[in-house]
Amino acid sequence: MSDKEREAYIQLGLGLLVCIGLALYTYFSDWTLNFFPPPPIIPMGAG
Numbered sequence: 001m002s003d004k005e006r007e008a009y010i011q012l013g014l015g016l017l018v019c020i021g022l023a024l025y026t027y028f029s030d031w032t033l034n035f036f037p038p039p040p041i042i043p044m045g046a047g
Helices: 003-035
Strands: none
């Protein structure tokens, strides 16, 4: 396997990991938001 092939596989693997991570994050954040509503967002300029 050449270096270019190895780099391509690494990029492919990282891309898949990011996609799976984002999917899991959105799935679980939706699930947790249903049970634990987020705290009210305080504007940065307040106070």
